[in-house]
Amino acid sequence: MTDHTSELPTTNREWHLVSRPVGWPKPEDFALVEAELKQPGPDQVLVRNKHLSVDPYMRGRMSAAKSYVAPFELGKVMQGGAVGEVVASNAEGIAVGDHVLHFFGWREYAVVDAKNAVKVDPEAAPLTTYLGVLGMTGLTAYAGLLRTAAFKEGDSVFVSGAAGAVGSQVGQLARLKGASRVIGSAGSDEKVQLLVEEYGFDAAFNYKDGQVSEQLRKAAPDGVDVYFDNVGGDHLEAAIGSLNLRGRIAICGMISVYNNTEPAPGPKNLGRLIATRGRIEGFLVGDHYDLQPQFVEEVGPWVASGELKYRETVVEGIENNLEAFLGVLRGDNTGKMIVTL
Numbered sequence: 001m002t003d004h005t006s007e008l009p010t011t012n013r014e015w016h017l018v019s020r021p022v023g024w025p026k027p028e029d030f031a032l033v034e035a036e037l038k039q040p041g042p043d044q045v046l047v048r049n050k051h052l053s054v055d056p057y058m059r060g061r062m063s064a065a066k067s068y069v070a071p072f073e074l075g076k077v078m079q080g081g082a083v084g085e086v087v088a089s090n091a092e093g094i095a096v097g098d099h100v101l102h103f104f105g106w107r108e109y110a111v112v113d114a115k116n117a118v119k120v121d122p123e124a125a126p127l128t129t130y131l132g133v134l135g136m137t138g139l140t141a142y143a144g145l146l147r148t149a150a151f152k153e154g155d156s157v158f159v160s161g162a163a164g165a166v167g168s169q170v171g172q173l174a175r176l177k178g179a180s181r182v183i184g185s186a187g188s189d190e191k192v193q194l195l196v197e198e199y200g201f202d203a204a205f206n207y208k209d210g211q212v213s214e215q216l217r218k219a220a221p222d223g224v225d226v227y228f229d230n231v232g233g234d235h236l237e238a239a240i241g242s243l244n245l246r247g248r249i250a251i252c253g254m255i256s257v258y259n260n261t262e263p264a265p266g267p268k269n270l271g272r273l274i275a276t277r278g279r280i281e282g283f284l285v286g287d288h289y290d291l292q293p294q295f296v297e298e299v300g301p302w303v304a305s306g307e308l309k310y311r312e313t314v315v316e317g318i319e320n321n322l323e324a325f326l327g328v329l330r331g332d333n334t335g336k337m338i339v340t341l
Helices: 128-130 134-148 164-176 190-199 212-219 233-242 272-276 283-304 316-330
Strands: 012-019 030-036 044-053 082-089 097-104 108-114 118-120 155-160 179-188 203-206 224-229 243-251 278-283 312-316 338-339
Touching: 012 316, 030 316, 044 097, 044 128, 082 108, 082 128, 097 108, 097 128, 128 338, 134 224, 134 283, 155 164, 164 179, 164 224, 179 190, 179 212, 179 312, 190 203, 203 212, 212 233, 224 233, 233 243, 233 272, 243 272, 272 283, 312 316, 316 338
Parallel strands: 155 179, 155 224, 179 203, 224 243, 243 278, 312 338
Antiparallel strands: 012 030, 044 082, 044 108, 044 338, 082 097, 097 118
């Protein structure tokens, strides 16, 4: 081990969940705490976090409801994707100065088991891309479109929340892989313009401008073969209404209902799936990490060449981590929301 102990910090600023939010999370549900920083043990590294990820799924972990992942514990530091520089190492194969991707965000420094740290190359791509376009959000788009929705060349694809980190990548992947038509919905005219002009969507609409089902019918007169759902609610109902024979719907997220205290009404037209022989399948990116090497190999060059474009919304400072997260729930971000320390 390289001995930097004299220079290593002894305290750490970290965000704790202090009460479980009801409806929209409030600032008083959280606290930025100064805590003692433990030194790394055997097979562990100490990482100075450079960039943190805030994502919609974190809202689910703030509630105690039984889910696919354990809830955040009250009075403890929260978790999330992070990329940073190793400042002390007791692990074989990871040296001081290496950069790693790990899951201990919402804090300035993290002690990480070597087995939970993935080395990333800052020369191959900017570090922030490993949290977004080449990270979990990118793999979510790739696995959901190609595996869950079984996309094939010539399919027409509809994506909701299409200006978000996942949605924008789904639409571009579909286009790069030969979709006949790519349609996106977003919540502002600026985002709609971005979808068409920068991301190459064939059509896009602002879901606030009128009934989603009507706008989708206009944008996709020949129907939809694949719907990638980030929103749920009226978007899901509209997609079922426009679904072609043997159409597939991949459910990634339902941000429209995350903060509801009452159950939202479900789609009223599920019977249409019988006529179309359509299917709806939910998926979690965690089940598809076997695709990660193939994903980076295929998508990395598109990112490097600029064929696959991405946007990031960057917020500076650990003290603004919570505000950045709330911004994601409000839809303030264009592309991936990143907190840079």
